[in-house]
Amino acid sequence: MPKVTTIAELRLFQSQNRMHRSWGLVPTMGSLHEGHLRLIAQAVEENRVTFVTIFVNPTQFDNKMDLDNYPSSIDTDLQKIQAIDPNICVFVPSVETIYPDGAAVKKYDLQGLDKPMEGLHRPGHFDGVATVVERLFTLIQPDVAYFGQKDFQQLQIVSLLAQPMGIRICSSSTVREQNGLAMSSRNRRLTPERREEAKLIYELLQWTKSNFSSHAIDDLKEMVVQKLSKTPAFELDYFEIAAEHNLQTANSKKDGVSYRAFIAVVVDDIRLIDNMSLN
Numbered sequence: 001m002p003k004v005t006t007i008a009e010l011r012l013f014q015s016q017n018r019m020h021r022s023w024g025l026v027p028t029m030g031s032l033h034e035g036h037l038r039l040i041a042q043a044v045e046e047n048r049v050t051f052v053t054i055f056v057n058p059t060q061f062d063n064k065m066d067l068d069n070y071p072s073s074i075d076t077d078l079q080k081i082q083a084i085d086p087n088i089c090v091f092v093p094s095v096e097t098i099y100p101d102g103a104a105v106k107k108y109d110l111q112g113l114d115k116p117m118e119g120l121h122r123p124g125h126f127d128g129v130a131t132v133v134e135r136l137f138t139l140i141q142p143d144v145a146y147f148g149q150k151d152f153q154q155l156q157i158v159s160l161l162a163q164p165m166g167i168r169i170c171s172s173s174t175v176r177e178q179n180g181l182a183m184s185s186r187n188r189r190l191t192p193e194r195r196e197e198a199k200l201i202y203e204l205l206q207w208t209k210s211n212f213s214s215h216a217i218d219d220l221k222e223m224v225v226q227k228l229s230k231t232p233a234f235e236l237d238y239f240e241i242a243a244e245h246n247l248q249t250a251n252s253k254k255d256g257v258s259y260r261a262f263i264a265v266v267v268d269d270i271r272l273i274d275n276m277s278l279n
Contacts, residue, residue, distance in 0.1 A: 001082045002089045006097060010139065013089050020048035025142035027133065030054040031071040031185035032080050035175035039146040042172065044085045051140050052081055053091045055098060059105045060128030066271070071185050091140070098135055106131045113157050113247050117262050118273070121237050126157055133158055137165055150174040150182045152260060152275045153247055174274070176202065182274045189270050198272060200231060201265055205276040208241070208261045212278040217241050217250055228265070237264035237271070241278065 004010045017023075024047030026039045043050045054077060061067035074092065081088050095103060105127045108114075114126035137145070145162065147155050149171050159169045175183045177195075180202030187195060204224050211220060224239045241250050244258040253259070259278045264271060 001078065001086045003078065003092060004089060005092050005094065007093075007139065010089075010091055014141075017049045022047050022049075022143035023141070024050045025053070025136070025140050025145040026050070027053045027055075027136055027145065027147075028077075029056045029070065029185065030077050031073050031188070032077045033175075033183045033185060033187075035148050035150065035183040037080060037084065038175060039148060039172060040081060040088070041084050042170070043144075043146050044088065046170075047144065050085065050088045051091060051142065052088055053093070053136055053140070055091075055093055055132070055136075057098075057128065057132040058095060058103050059099075059131050060125055062122045062125055065269075069189065071188055098132065104131075106134070108161075110157055110160060111246075113153065113160060116153075116242065116247055116249055117238055117240055118153050118264070121264065126154070129154055130157060130161055133161055137162065137167055142167055144168040144170055146170050146172070148172055148174060150184065150274065152244075152262070156244075156247060180206075182272075184272065186270050186272065190268070194233070194267055194270075197231065197233065198265075198267060200228070200234065201263060201272060201274050204228065204239075205261055205263065205274060209276055209278050212259070217252060224263075233267055235266040237266060239263045244277070 002013055004013055024043035026043050028036050040052055056070050058067055081090055108127055108130045110126060119126055145167055147158055149155060155171050162169050177183060179196060179199035181198045204227060208220055208224060221239055228234055228236050240262045241259055242248055242262060243250055244260050250259055260275050261278055262275045264273045
């Protein structure tokens with residue numbers, strides 16, 4: 001399996017595969033789970049050449065402790081990727097390779113998509129995401145890039161970035177654990193007890209979906225807050241219902257608009273996010 005760590009090695013691989021279009025890209029921060037692997041398998045099925053990046057991006061962490069504690073399992077990750085297809089090119093760059101002039105964050109006009117929810121609770125987060133995504137898109141020049149819907153706000157922002165670069169974004173549904181908890185690299189930091197309790201996040205989203213047509217939005221939000229407050233170990237960062245196309249918080253329902261519920265919960269200093277389409 002080609003593993004490259006420098007831009008020179010990446011360029012050599014690309015030059016050897018120039019005639020094999022199209023190119024698919026799956027950007028990851030490593031610690032791969034089944035959600036990542038399904039995206040990679042889809043990319044392999046749909047493209048002649050597939051690139052997977054493993055890079056823990058420092059510019060998108062507003063909490064240094066979260067960055068320091070982010071799980072890493074590079075050898076296991078490489079084995080999982082090779083099991084899908086030994087011809088996948090895995091790009092594992094250093095921070096210096098991605099940010100040769102220092103890990104500075106660029107400022108972007110993200111048309112308001114970065115302001116609510118994650119943006120409100122993690123200032124500057126999406127500028128950091130956009131900085132690294134633009135850098136990876138520029139280096140790899142894929143025809144299509146693959147992202148999961150668990151980070152739906154990020155997905156919308158990446159789609160906005162990709163448009164002027166002529167890159168198609170392909171999204172896939174959130175992959176869940178057996179109890180409904182959205183798969184995330186952070187889940188492995190949960191104790192078995194907390195991991196089981198965290199199914200409540202999925203249950204709250206399901207409850208919201210089931211009651212969306214019969215309840216006012218403000219009532220739904222109030223009831224979710226009340227239900228979550230019965231589990232003291234879970235601290236609610238936010239629960240919002242927003243329009244999918246612009247992510248603006250909704251106070252009432254309008255015909256022809258697709259809505260989605262978004263939630264972020266902190267348990268034992270581990271931040272878990274999820275979302276679900278409502279109509």
